[in-house]
Structures are given as structure tokens and as C-alpha cells.
Amino acid sequence: MDFYKILGVARDATPEEIKKAFREKAKRFHPDRNKSSQEFFKKVTLAYETLIDPEKRKKYDLQLNRNTSILDKALFKIYNTLGFTPVSKKGKDLYKKVFISLKEGFLGSVKTIFYTRKERCSYCEGTGITENSVIRECSLCHGEGLVKKRVIKIPCSRCKGKGFQILNPCTNCSGKGYIHLETKKTFKIPEGIKEGDYIRIKGGGDCGRNGGDYGDLYLIVKFQEEDFQLKGKDVYKTVYIPKKDLKKGDVISVPHFLEDTLKIEIPEDINSETTLKIRNRGYKDRKGNVGNFYIKIIPLD
Template identity: 30%
Template sequence: MSKRDYYEILEISRTSSSEEIKKAYRKKAMQYHPDRNPGDQEAEAKFKEINEAYDVLKDEQKKAAYDRFGHDAFQNGGAGNGFGGGFGAGGFSDIFDMFGDMMGMNRGGNSRKRSGADIQIQTEIQLTEAFTGIKKKVKYKTKKPCQSCDGSGSTDKTNGNKTCPTCHGSGKIRAQQGFFLVERPCNTCHGTGQVISNPCKKCHGTGLENQDKELEIDIPAGIEDGTRIRISGEGEAGSNGNPPGDLYVYVSVLPHDLFHREGANIFCRIPIRITQAALGTELEVPIIDGGRSKVKIPAGTQTGKQFRLRGKGFSVLRSSSRGDMYIEVKVEIPQHLTKRQKELLEEFEAEAQNKENEGNPETTSFFKKVKDFFEGKS
């Protein structure tokens, strides 16, 4: 008995969207669910049929295979090897063509050129170096063409290769995964289709040898912590004359003792004495470019107050502009007071408690609210 068309089962068209397929399935599944039809074998059979149809049509790859080959796409019989039975001369390789060169192989059996491996390293720079930009030397381990065999991989430096016995020169092998036949580069010859008959003893036939390399790279001004810089062609050499890979340098910007960066802005927290905050003062503060700037601190300045210095911040990547700098004041409470300092502060405190003194408006306001709370006024 031939199977019913999956689209017919769900009563949808072949152009239905994934949302329409899901909606149709839910409607049908609810109608024929065994809990709603206890003991009804026909409903149970339809419920299984509905689930089978939905399992295929909800998956884009399965749906594509079904649209092209129908139920044969999921049959492992037919020609006896799992790839015949209704597929025509191309067999299951036709399905492979639907998804292109997924594994970097073409139908002719030739592998694409395999570039050398990419290399990833990390380098650290100071915050001031990130501000100005810097030329930085980096050292890393890579691979270069073997000098003993001139990169050929063969002891006699010739084309002493033979056809790979695993893939028979195609450079690829096929393996069935579900209803797909997947092609991948041959593990024996790494997709070249050939193996070296007399491998070089130094590089063991790879054509490559280890190398310690030093390279000077340009790190631009304004670079962010964690930025990746790509240097084309400075990765590992490719085997058999193929192009080299790339070098990726991850830049780590170290913390600074004075400055904290947030994007293009810089923050500097400066402690001042309680007398400076109360009476006011003028401070000379450092700038990231090595200069200095004067900041006037008005009398009565509180902890956390910020003062903005326009255009004194960090470099902006690929731009001549700069962000701003923010000076944040922290009022420091003195420790280890002398006897005279204690006497002066006690006099100051006595004066501060004078009802006519309005030098601490926030404190006065807070404790008034506390008093009102205990008296039931708030």
C-alpha cells in the first residue's frame, strides 16, 4: 500500500509557510489525539500518520528532500545499498548537490585549496599606549615550509606521490547520515587525493616545520580592550604550496593606577581633605596625554561631585577627536588626629550644633524627618 502525500495528510499546499504547517498539524493532532478518541484504532493510525508528516515538513532539509524525491528520500531499500530506488542515475549524490559544496568539495572530486591554519595570540599594552597608538612586537609559534624537503613532504624533494588508497584519488569520502550522503575530505590524504610514498623524516610528510616568529604590528590610537586585529597571511604556511593562514592578535589593555576608561571618556577619582572641600581649593590634575589641568573646587563640595574637562578624554578610533575627562572628588576623613586637631574639631562640632548654624542643611533636614517620624508626624 502506497503512502499518502504528506501535504494531503495535513491538508496544506506545497507553498505553505512553516507557521501554516505548524498550525495545520496542531489542528489535526488535536482532532485525532488518542485521548480524545479512546479505543479508536483508525484515529490512532491517523494520529501517527499526522506526526510522521509533520516530522518531515517542519524540517527545512527533510522538506526539501521530500519535495524533490517524495517518500523515496527516506527509504533505505531500493537498489540494496540505501542510495538507489527512485533516485535516478545521480542517486543520493543529487541531494548533496542541493546544498552546494558543504564540505569544500566539488562534484569533480577535486578538493578546494586548503589554506594554512589561522593563529590566535594575545598581547598586552598600557592604557597610555592605547591612547597614543603603538607599534608592538609580538612573538608566536607558527609553521613554515620544511627546509629539508622544500615543502614537498618527500625525502627526494620530488613529486614522489601515489594515489591515496582510501579515497582512490578523489580526495573525499562519503558517509550516510540519516537520509543524506555527506561528503568530507579524506582523512588519509587530507583532501589532496595523494599520499607521499617516501615522506620526509624531518616533517613526516607534512611539508611544514615549526618556526618561532617575531612580527611588528600597528596598534591604532583609541583601541578598545579585547579588540581583535587581523594580519593577513601571517598564520601557518599552507601545505603543498597553498596560501598561508592569517594571524589574529587580541589586544588586552591593562588597568591604570590613575585613570579609568569608559568608551571615549576618562574618569579620575581625586581625594581631597575635609578642609579643602569645606573651604574650597584649586587642584592641578594629570591628563592622559601627559599634560596637566587646573580644576577649581568650590567651597562646600561633597563626595562624588564630578567636574568635566571637555576634550581631555580618550582618543576616538580612526578619528582626531577625543572624549571628555571627569574628575570625581572624594572627601577623605582624617585619621590619627593630633591633640590639637581633636580640640579644633570639637570646637567646630560645638559650633555646628548651634541652631542658627545652617552649614549642614542635609544633616539638619534628615534628623528633622527622623524626629517627625518618632513623634508620629510622618
């Protein structure tokens, strides 16, 4: 229960303003006029009696301050100087590449990424303002956050578009409201993912301003495989084998992305470059349709 809110006055309201607010409320909600508002009228009376007595008000303010979040206190300081509360802003989305093997993409997997992002400073809740800070209207843009440059307005360089400057800013983040920290996220690679697909991690981006949410993290999938070529769902592998081992009935070992090797029987004598098709041993799509595996054999003399 916030007495200031009950009376509808600002935290720094003068005794006159408090009296005036009480009189208006008393008129509207007096039980003689309105039976159903009896409980509310009691609250209004208690609020008035507390705030009009300097000693009681001081004690109440102290208690209220302890119960108010760091963020609310900081925003209130800005409000007191500029006359408005800054809007909260979502943090920036981040984009990172993530390298996976064909096997990880085929089977689906769980991976972990380490990266650096702007983490909200917990000392000041991302505002740069603490108990000891003093807020001053920016001397360059006079609170607007923008300055004129020829015919357009650009963000003020002195206050970085905030409209105010902080004296004695938060020492943990130097008043920036964030610190660069290494972050760890674990995420799922869905089966059949394609190169260039995105994986979105909600809230994985930079922290927002003035209580704004974190941005998102977008992971762009890249295949790290150099030994295999992927074309759609089909996988290609090139092998160099001596001609003497490529007679009909010979068995050759060919690396495959899911298992160590495939044993392949040569269907007929191979003397020149030949491609063998192994059905349903390729990559797959998100629906689970599996492509073919192609072995390009280059005979060596």
C-alpha cells in the first residue's frame, strides 16, 4: 500500500498539496455519501495522517524506500530531474555462427555456446544510478536527448541520447548499466537442420535499458565438414583408390559421416572416374526424408 498513490500525489508533494488531495478524496469517498467506499476512506485517512505529520512521513518514506526496487528508485530520480520517466528499451539482438557436423545435424544434438554479451548490472538494475548518484539535466541537449545537426536531429553525444548525466554513477558498471560478460547457453540442434538456418534463443542477446527485456540470440548454422559435400539432401564423397583394388567383387572402405566406414563391393571393374550411388544413406530434411550417398571414385595408376 503506497500512501502517495492512494492520495494521488508525487513523492515530493508539499503539505499543501497533500491537504488539497485529501480534501478532494474525502469529498468523493466520505462514507456519509458513499457507503461502499468506507474501507477506502479509512485508507485515505490513514495516508493523510501519516504524510501530513513530518515525523511520521519521514519514517514512512524510509520504509517505502527500502521496499522499492533499485530500478524504481533510479527511475524516480530521473523523473524528479527531467519530469518524465525514460522509456524502457529492449536490448540488441545478437547473431553468432555455430559450427556443427553433418552427424550432429542428421541426428539432432545439444550444444553449448560461450559468447560475450552486455549483462545487466545488478547493482543498479541497468540504470547506472545508485543511492549515491545525483541526476543532472544534460547541459548540451537540455534533457531532450537529441541535438540539431543542420536540418536533422541526432542523439546527443554528451549524454548518449539519455537526456541526463549521472554524477557519482554506479561504480560496478561506471554508470553504463551493463557489463561485458562471458555467457553460456545450451541449445538444441533440430534433426535435419540446413546450412544457413537460424536457431533463436529468446533473451540471449544484450540487456535492455531502464528495465527493458534482453534481446534475442540468433545462431546461424554452418557445417564444419570438409570431407563431405552436401547438395540438398545428397552427400558426396571423393575417394582415390589404386586401380588394382577396383576389380569386380573387391570391397573398399569409404568414410561416411554417420559411421566410421561403409564397406562397398565394386560392381564391375573400374578404370576411370566413376560415381556410385548408395540409396538412402545421405543427409535428411526437417520432414525426415533421407537423400542418397554418392561415392566419386578416382582410380590411381
